[in-house]
Amino acid sequence: MTLDNVLARIDDDLETATNRLMELLRIQSISTDPAYKADCDKAADWLVADLRTIGVDAAKRPTPGHPMVVGHVGEENSNVPHVLFYGHYDVQPVDPLDLWDNPPFEPQLEETPNGTVIRGRGSSDDKGQLMTFVEACRAWKEVHGSLPCRITFFFEGEEESGSPSLIPFMEEHAEELKADIALICDTSMVSRGVPSIASQLRGMLKDEFTIIGPRIDLHSGHYGGPGLNPLREISRIIDSFYDQDSGRVAVEGFYEGVHEVPADQLRQWQNCGFDESEYLNSVGYSQAHGEKAYSTLEQQWARPTLEVNGLWGGYNGAGSKTVLPSEAHCKITCRLVGDMDPDALREKIRAHVAAQLSPDAKVVWDQDLEGSPASVMNISRPEFEAARGALSDEWNREAVFCGMGGSIPIAGFFKSVLGMDAMLVGYANDDDAIHSPNEKYDLKSFHKGIRSWARILDALTKG
Structure with a gap:
């Protein structure tokens, strides 16, 4: 039997697969609200039961929060590839409820100018995407009697x-979870109908500082005149972060x-169907405002x-209050790429601010440090080209290969x-x-996602 038989089974079973997804979407697995703890448990139980129907040795694993679902299929020490598939079954809160056209946990099919959509909370993020992989495995098992490689299923309830x-769970169960490569289905296509593999994700650095001037708010x-105004001071410092001519960040280092970006990736990006005008105009911009050379x-x-x-700082109430505020506050974030080190960058930014301070001004930094480096995928691995x-x-x-x-x-985390x-x-x-x-x-x-995973599994196995 061939891949064509699997794809045909996927086509024939689309309605049934969609109904299964609807069942999962009806479960109100909102992870951030303790009131829905039982619903998160219910979603985990549903996934365990569903995985078992396709021969996966699946179980609900407890954590201090919501449970993980872990399942395995295939023999250890075999000569076939071993992949781990990750998704999450929890969803965002639904507020504001009055802006929903229909109840968020009563999913339904709806006709739109771009075709039929599955409407409901979690349909795109991430239950619908998670189930594309599960349904591909189901069709493969029904046609061939077994799956083409070793697979570990890893579903989270707190994303x-x-x-x-x-x-903590990954560290405790590291040996059980390790595989040749991890597959993640929690992203979007760069443009409608353009299949995409994310090759790089930006990292994040967060920080916050307060500029302190006089010991109290002043009349x-x-x-006014001789006094240092922390709001003016913080505005001047913020302006010094940027080179206005080039759009570059002016912090040393x-x-x-x-x-x-390598030339081959740039070529792919230039031909990926991205509509710059639509992207900018949709939020009210007429042009890009970042680095002019890019x-x-x-x-x-x-x-x-x-x-x-x-x-923020000073008086923000109704009317006017004629004060020089004692303090002014600023929150910043940096998106990181490549090999940028968030800890080293934090020190550079703090040094930049310190160098800009006027006499009688001092800076106090937040101590809740948060930062993570960028993730750059190893697209030289043969699995990436096989999947592409x-x-x-x-x-x-x-x-x-998109960013x-x-x-x-x-x-x-899979890497570290x-x-x-x-x-x-x-x-x-993007309009999901x-x-x-x-x-x-x-x-x-949903349909082509299932077919895509079947093709990818086939390609990875043959590779």
Whole structure:
């Protein structure tokens, strides 16, 4: 029997597979709200039972928070590849509820100008994507009687609430979870109908500082002029972060560890169907405002940033209060790429601020340090090109190695905790409204996602 038989079974069983997904979507597995703890348990139980129907030795594993689902199929010490597939069964809260057109946990099929969609919380992030892999395995098992390789299934229930149990669980069960490569389906396509493999994810650095001037708020009639105003001081410091002509960050050493994008990847990005005008205009921009020497996609995927996320101080109530405030506050984040070191970068930024301080101004930094490096995938591994070929065949369009502007910590954890490379393949679209009211997942994405995983499993096995 051939791959064609598996693809035919997927096509024939699409309605049944969609109904199974609807069952899972009805479970209100909101991980961040303790009121839904029983629902998270119910979702884990549902997945365990479903995996067992396709011959997977699956179990619900306890954690201090919501349970993990872990399952295994295939013989150890065999000559076939061993892959780990990761997804998460928890979902975001549904607020504001009044903006939903239909109840968020009563999923339904809906016709739209872009085709049929599955509407409901978790349909795209991440239950629908998770089930594309499970359904591919189901079809393969029904046709061949067994799966083509060793597979470890690893489903988390706390991804949407900070994953507090994830690293301890991975460390405790490291030997059980290790595989040749991890597969993650929690991403989107770069453009509608363009199959995509994420080759790099930006990291994150967060920090916060307070500029302190006088010991108390001062009357602006008495001290306006001779007095140092922390709001003016912090505004001047923020301005010094940037070179206005080039759009570059002006902090000394900021770009250490940043690498240029290889020419072959740039070619893929330039031909991936990304509509810059639509991307910018959809949020009210007329042009990109980052580094002028780089395209919008490069700015989003492959260049680091230093952003001001919050700025406050002084009087913010109704009317006016004529004071020079004693303090001014700023929250910043940096998106990191390449080999940028978040700890080293934090020190560079803090040194930059200290060098800018005026006499009588002092800075106090937040002590809750948070930072993670970028994740750069090893696309030289043969699995990546095998998967790219499989995706290209399914979508009848060259698949691209793309970047991602955000962060998916699990990809880095697989490397740092388990020593595994990860490959991220997702079928979501940018208009899926994940985390928002009226979340949806295109039925085409669900259907072709299942077919895509079947092709990828076939390619990985033959490779």
